Amino acid sequence: xxxxxxxxxxxxxxxxxxxxxxxxxxxxxxxxxxxxxxxxxxxxxxxxxxxxxxxxxxxxxxxxxxxxxxxxxxxxxxxxxxxxxxxxxxxxxxxxxxxxxxxxxxxxxxxxxxxxxxxxxxxxxxxxxxxxxxxxxxxxxxxxxxxxxxxxxxxxxxxxxxxxxxxxxxxxxxxxxxxxxxxxxxxxxxxxxxxxxxxxxxxxxxxxxxxxxxxxxxxxxxxxxxxxxxxxxxxxxxxxxxxxxxxxxxxxxxxxxxxxxxxxxxxxxxxxxxxxxxxxxxxxxxxxxxxxxxxxxxxxxxxxxxxxxxxxxxxxxxxxxxxxxxxxxxxx
Amino acid sequence: xxxxxxxxxxxxxxxxxxxxxxxxxxxxxxxxxxxxxxxxxxxxxxxxxxxxxxxxxxxxxxxxxxxxxxxxxxxxxxxxxxxxxxxxxxxxxxxxxxxxxxxxxxxxxxxxxxxxxxxxxxxxxxxxxxxxxxxxxxxxxxxxxxxxxxxxxxxxxxxxxxxxxxxxxxxxxxxxxxxxxxxxxxxxxxxxxxxxxxxxxxxxxxxxxxxxxxxxxxxxxxxxxxxxxxxxxxxxxxxxxxxxxxxxxxxxxxxxxxxxxxxxxxxxxxxxxxxxxxxxxxxxxxxxxxxxxxxxxxxxxxxxxxxxxxxxxxxxxxxxxxxxxxxxxxxxxxxxxxxxxxxxxxxxxxxxxxxxxxxxxxxxxxxxxxxxxxxxxxxxxxxxxxxxxxxxxxxxxxxxxxxxxxxxxxxxxxxxxxxxxxxxxxxxxxxxxxxxxxxxxx
Numbered sequence: 001x002x003x004x005x006x007x008x009x010x011x012x013x014x015x016x017x018x019x020x021x022x023x024x025x026x027x028x029x030x031x032x033x034x035x036x037x038x039x040x041x042x043x044x045x046x047x048x049x050x051x052x053x054x055x056x057x058x059x060x061x062x063x064x065x066x067x068x069x070x071x072x073x074x075x076x077x078x079x080x081x082x083x084x085x086x087x088x089x090x091x092x093x094x095x096x097x098x099x100x101x102x103x104x105x106x107x108x109x110x111x112x113x114x115x116x117x118x119x120x121x122x123x124x125x126x127x128x129x130x131x132x133x134x135x136x137x138x139x140x141x142x143x144x145x146x147x148x149x150x151x152x153x154x155x156x157x158x159x160x161x162x163x164x165x166x167x168x169x170x171x172x173x174x175x176x177x178x179x180x181x182x183x184x185x186x187x188x189x190x191x192x193x194x195x196x197x198x199x200x201x202x203x204x205x206x207x208x209x210x211x212x213x214x215x216x217x218x219x220x221x222x223x224x225x226x227x228x229x230x231x232x233x234x235x236x237x238x239x240x241x242x243x244x245x246x247x248x249x250x251x252x253x254x255x256x257x258x259x260x261x262x263x264x265x266x267x268x269x270x271x272x273x274x275x276x277x278x279x280x281x282x283x284x285x286x287x288x289x290x291x292x293x294x295x296x297x298x299x300x301x302x303x304x305x306x307x308x309x310x311x312x313x314x315x316x317x318x319x320x321x322x323x324x325x326x327x328x329x330x331x332x
Numbered sequence: 333x334x335x336x337x338x339x340x341x342x343x344x345x346x347x348x349x350x351x352x353x354x355x356x357x358x359x360x361x362x363x364x365x366x367x368x369x370x371x372x373x374x375x376x377x378x379x380x381x382x383x384x385x386x387x388x389x390x391x392x393x394x395x396x397x398x399x400x401x402x403x404x405x406x407x408x409x410x411x412x413x414x415x416x417x418x419x420x421x422x423x424x425x426x427x428x429x430x431x432x433x434x435x436x437x438x439x440x441x442x443x444x445x446x447x448x449x450x451x452x453x454x455x456x457x458x459x460x461x462x463x464x465x466x467x468x469x470x471x472x473x474x475x476x477x478x479x480x481x482x483x484x485x486x487x488x489x490x491x492x493x494x495x496x497x498x499x500x501x502x503x504x505x506x507x508x509x510x511x512x513x514x515x516x517x518x519x520x521x522x523x524x525x526x527x528x529x530x531x532x533x534x535x536x537x538x539x540x541x542x543x544x545x546x547x548x549x550x551x552x553x554x555x556x557x558x559x560x561x562x563x564x565x566x567x568x569x570x571x572x573x574x575x576x577x578x579x580x581x582x583x584x585x586x587x588x589x590x591x592x593x594x595x596x597x598x599x600x601x602x603x604x605x606x607x608x609x610x611x612x613x614x615x616x617x618x619x620x621x622x623x624x625x626x627x628x629x630x631x632x633x634x635x636x637x638x639x640x641x642x643x644x645x646x647x648x649x650x651x652x653x654x655x656x657x658x659x660x661x662x663x664x665x666x667x668x669x670x671x672x673x674x675x676x677x678x679x680x681x682x683x684x685x686x687x688x689x690x691x692x693x694x695x696x697x698x699x700x701x702x703x704x705x706x707x708x709x710x711x712x713x714x715x716x717x718x719x720x721x722x723x724x725x726x727x728x729x730x731x732x733x734x735x736x737x738x739x740x741x742x743x744x745x746x747x748x749x750x751x752x753x754x755x756x757x758x759x760x761x762x763x764x765x766x767x768x769x770x771x772x773x774x
Binding site for chain 1: 527528532534535536537603605645648649651652653
C-alpha cells in the first residue's frame with residue numbers, strides 16, 4: 001500500500017493512503033470550497049446528479065451532518081442509513097447492505113462503523129461507488145484529521161501573517177503537536193499521527209499508561225510521561241474525548257483523576273505558549289478533558305474545526321468522485 | 333468392498349525408524365507384503381507411487397466437523413472428503429457442536445453419522461457440561477463408548493479448581509484432557525494478537541500471555557494431579573518451552589501446533605479480512621519463525637489442523653464480529669513440509685511422526701477399539717499384517733492451491749493462492765483408496 005499524491009477518483013480509507021502532496025491537495029481544494037461557504041448562496045452545482053450515501057452503523061450527529069451538508073453544498077443528492085432504522089437490525093449482513101445501497105445508485109458511500117476496518121471491507125465489496133471512511137472503531141477518522149490540519153494551518157498562517165491558501169505544508173515543518181488523552185481507543189489520534197507526521201510535524205503522545213497504545217513507539221512519535229512538562233513546548237495541543245463507550249472507563253480510576261493528570265485545566269492552559277492552539281474533535285466533555293473556559297478561549301479552534309469540516313468534506317467528496325477543475329470554478 | 337488386492341509401486345516407504353524404497357501389496361485391507369520390488373498379482377489394482385513417500389494415513393487431533401448443528405458450514409461427509417484429500421485416514425472431532433458433545437448420546441450420534449465418512453472419526457468429548465466451564469460433563473459414560481480425549485476447545489476451562497477436579501477425574505478414567513489455553517480475562521475479548529499490528533489497525537489485541545499463563549497453570553495442575561494432558565494449538569514460543577521443560581522433567585504432557593501458526597503472521601490482519609481471524613491469533617513474524625525452529629527441534633508432538641469451517645456469510649462480517657477459524661485438513665501436510673524446511677533434506681520420519689504416528693498415539697488410535705465407531709489401528713508401522721491406512725505423498729508436485737480444489741462446504745482456506753511443495757497422490761483407508769491419483773474417490 002503506497003501513499004498517493006492525489007485523492008482524485010480514489011477511496012479515502014486511511015490517511016496513510018495519502019502522501020504529503022495528497023493531503024495538501026485536500027487542504028487546497030478545501031480552501032476553494034471555503035470560499036463557496038462564504039457566498040450568500042453557499043452552493044455549487046459540482047456534484048449535481050450524484051448520490052452520496054451516508055451509512056452510519058454507529059450513532060453520530062456531527063460527522064454525519066457535516067458530510068451531508070458538504071454533499072448538499074455540492075448539489076449532490078443525499079441518502080442516509082442509520083443503524084437505528086436500518087435492516088442491519090433485522091440481521092442483514094454489512095455486505096448485503098452495501099450491495100443494496102450501491103444498487104440504489106450511490107456514487108459515494110460514507111461509512112461510519114464501530115468495528116475497525118469495516119470501511120476497508122466495504123471498499124472491497126463496492127463495485128463502482130467510492131468509499132469514504134467516516135470513522136471506524138479505534139482505527140481511523142481521516143476526514144477529522146484532515147480538517148484538524150486545515151484548521152491548524154489556517155490558525156498558524158493567521159498568526160504568522162501568511163495566506164493559508166497555497167501555503168502547502170510549510171507551516172507544519174517542525175511544528176510541535178501534542179496529542180493528549182485516550183489515544184488507545186481513539187481513531188482520531190491514529191489519523192492525526194499519520195496526517196501531522198506526513199506533513200512534517202513532530203508529534204508527541206501523552207496519556208495515562210492504560211490509554212496509551214502498546215507499541216506506540218512504532219508510530220514514529222515521542223511519548224511524554226508528564227503532561228505539564230510536554231505542554232510548554234507544544235504549538236498544537238490536540239485533545240481527545242475519553243471514549244467511555246469504547247472501554248476507556250475501566251482504564252482510569254475516576255474522571256477527576258484523569259482531569260488532574262491529563263485534563264487541559266485553566267492552570268495548564270495558562271502555561272501554553274502565546275501562539276499555541278488547542279483542537280478538539282468534539283463532542284467535548286467540558287470539565288473532564290478540557291475546562292469550560294479553555295474550550296471557549298480564543299486559541300481553541302473547536303468551532304472553526306466544525307465550520308472547516310464542511311469545506312474539507314466538500315473537498316473529499318469532490319476529489320473521490322474524480323474532481324473536475326472547471327466545475328470548481330463554476331459560480332452558482 | 334471388493335478390490336481386495338492393490339499394489340503401491342515405486343515409492344519410498346516411511347517406517348517408524350527410517351525410510352526405504354519399497355513396494356507395498358495390500359490384500360483384504362491389510363498389508364500383505366513389503367519389498368523392494370513386488371510383481372502385481374493378477375487382478376490387482378496398481379497405484380503409482382514413484383517419487384512418493386508412503387507413510388501411515390494422517391491422523392488429525394483437532395478438527396471441527398460442525399455436525400451436528402452447523403451443517404451449513406461443514407458436514408462429516410464434506411469434512412471427511414477434505415480429510416481424504418489431505419491424506420488423513422482419521423480425525424478427532426471437536427465437541428463444540430450444537431448440541432455440544434458432552435454426553436454418550438451425542439457421542440453415539442456422531443459415530444452414527446460417521447459410518448459412511450471418507451475417514452475414520454474419533455470423538456473428543458467435552459470436559460464440562462455444555463462446554464460452559466461450570467460443571468463436569470459425564471466423562472465416564474463417554475469413555476465407556478471409547479472416547480479417550482476430552483476438551484472444551486473453543487475456550488479454555490477458566491476455573492482453576494474445576495480444571496483440577498477434571499484432571500483428577502480423568503486420571504481415574506485413564507483418559508487425556510486437552511486444553512485450549514486462553515485466559516479469558518487476559519485475552520479481554522481481543523480479536524487478534526496484541527502488538528504492533530493491533531495498535532496500528534485499531535483492533536483489540538490479546539496478549540501472548542493469555543495463552544502462556546494458562547499453559548503454566550495447567551502444567552502445575554498436571555504436576556499436582558499426575559493426570560495426562562495435551563496442549564492444543566500452541567501459538568507462542570514461550571508456551572512451547574514450558575511444555576518442553578515439563579516433558580523433560582517427566583510430566584505426561586504433549587502438545588500440538590496448527591499449520592497456520594507455522595505459516596502466516598499477524599501482518600495478514602492488515603487487510604481486515606476475517607479470513608485471517610483465528611483463535612489463538614496469528615502471531616508476529618518473529619514468533620512464527622521461532623515456532624518453525626521449535627518444530628524442527630522436535631518440540632511439538634503433533635501438527636493438528638484446527639480445521640474450522642465457516643460459511644461465507646459468517647466471514648462477510650467485520651473483523652470484530654466474524655467467528656474465528658480457518659480450514660486446514662486439505663493443506664496441513666503441505667504447510668508442515670514447508671515449515672520443516674521444504675522437500676530438500678526433508679526428514680520423512682519426523683513428518684509422519686508429527687502428522688500420523690504421534691497424534692494417533694495421543695488420541696489412542698494406534699490400537700483398534702470395537703467400542704467406538706469400530707475404528708482400525710491408525711498411525712501404524714507399515715509392517716506385514718497391519719491394516720492398510722496409508723498416505724502417499726508426491727514429493728515432486730509443487731502446485732498452487734486453487735479455490736476450486738476446496739472440498740469443504742466452506743471456503744475459508746488461507747492456503748488458496750499459495751504454492752505448496754507437495755501433494756497427496758493417494759490415500760488408502762483400510763486398503764481402499766479414498767483419494768486416487770490426486771482425486772478424492774466419490
